Amino acid sequence: MTAVNKVAIAGSGVAALAAAIQLAKAGVEVDVFEAKPELSALGSGITLQGNALRVFDRLGVWEAVRDAGYPFEGLNLRAPGPGAPIVAELPDVKTGGPDYPAGMGMYRPDLARILVDRAEEVGVRIHWASKVTGLSDDGQAVEVLVDGESAGRFDLLIGADGLNSTVRGLIGIDTAPRPTGMGIWRSSVSRPADVTRSELYYGGPVYIAGYTPTGEDSMYAFLVEKAEDRFGVDDAEANRIMIAESQAYQGPWEAIRRDLEAGARVNYTWFTSHLVDAPWNRGRAVIIGDAAHSCPPTIAQGAAQALEDALVLTELLTERDHLDQALWDEFHARRLPRAKAVVDASVQLGQWQIDGDRDADAAGLIFGIAHRMAEPA
Structure with a gap:
């Protein structure tokens, strides 16, 4: 027995697809x-981080993720200026346990494709161009509206539809992401041979490079x-800004700038934070992942926490017989x-940077x- 037999999920990010995979593996009908x-x-x-990799193993995608990404151990801190000297080589805590690397980098679209393929393999029905726009919960089931039309009645609706979650608003939760005062430029570039782990530069014209x-x-x-209003700049201007702001950083940044000069794609977002107080559910609808909480990526735990939300929720749904208050508690x-x-920790780390607090115990x-994350969720 499971607590649910038919579940609708809004969204297709890591939380959504992890929940879909785990439920479908248990025989639940998932849309x-x-x-x-x-x-x-x-x-x-x-x-x-390792605790995210541990969840991927539970989903049955760890080998595919490992092969598509770049596992590594530890973190280097470099100084800005001539030669970009390494000032510290920090070990990472293996938050996933000894069977997984401490950390891993990968291209987001590759991860998305792996999860979509796995979801379809285990029987999940994925409906693209289909936005959840309404719901009606009578206590026995929740009717889900998609693009204004009924998509059917379900035992549960999981809102894993991201920072600007529609489901969050539909169930009457008004907590929303707030800017933290930082913005981030990102670009996918070629890897110099000497870059074998994450490296961070503190100091110089930006908070972190x-x-x-x-x-x-x-x-x-x-x-x-x-954080600045950078959202209207065109591609050429975005590259120009990233090149200009990185001039104080040498070492591998020399190669990065060459890729940027050649037109590497750049995107810009603001850091946000929010945390919905319990309960995350209203009747037979619940929010998880970025819909329920967000934070700056200062400790790279965002994806891991979204995955853990999905894992814990589906564990309870597939091991219990009833969707009752005890399950939600x-x-x-x-x-x-x-x-x-x-x-809290992610926001604090960012605030120390904004405040220029050199005495903080980052x-x-x-x-x-x-x-703490090394203990299973």
Whole structure:
């Protein structure tokens, strides 16, 4: 027995597809509704901590993820200026346990394709160009409206539809992401042979300059700056800004700038944060992942926390016989404190950068959270 037999999921990100895969593996009928017309082939890189890799193993995609990405151990800190000297080589906590690397970089569209393929393999129905626009919960089932028309009655609607979640609003939750004061430029570029782990530069004209390898021949580079209205700039101007802001950084940044000069694609977003207090559900609808919480990627736990939301929720749904208050109480007890710890720490790290607080114990905070994440969700 499972607590649900038929589930609708809004969204197609990591939380949505992880939940879909786990439910379908247990024999639950799953429909995923995604507003985008198709799976995007464009995107930037993503850094995945070990506890995210542990979830991928549970989903049955770890080998595919490992082969598509770039596993690594540790983190280098470099100084700006001539030669970009390495000032510290930090070990990573293996948050996924000894069977997985401490961290991994990969291209986001590659991860999305792996998860979509796995979901379809286990029987998930994915509906593209299909936006959840309404719901009606009578206590026994939830009717889901897609593009204004009924898509049927389901035992549960999971809103995993991202930062600007429609489902969050539909169930009456008004908590929403707030800018933290930082913006980030990202670009996918070629990987110099000497880049074998994430490297960060502190100091200089931006808060953080860094890059993470995503494959044998690729990595993504990023610059974290004070948030500005950059959203109207064209591609050429975006490249020009990223080249100009990176001039203080040498070492592998020399190669990165050559790729930017050749027209490497650049995107810009603001860091946000929010955390919905319990409960994340209203009756037979629940939000998870970025719909429920977001934070700056200062400790690279965003994807891991979204995956853990999905894993814990589906574990309860497939091991219990009833969708009752006891199930929701356990879900919130297991997820809210952990998500809150990550959001708070991530925001604090960013604020220390904004404030220029050189006495802050950033390493202590990072390693403290990492040790906590090493305990399974």
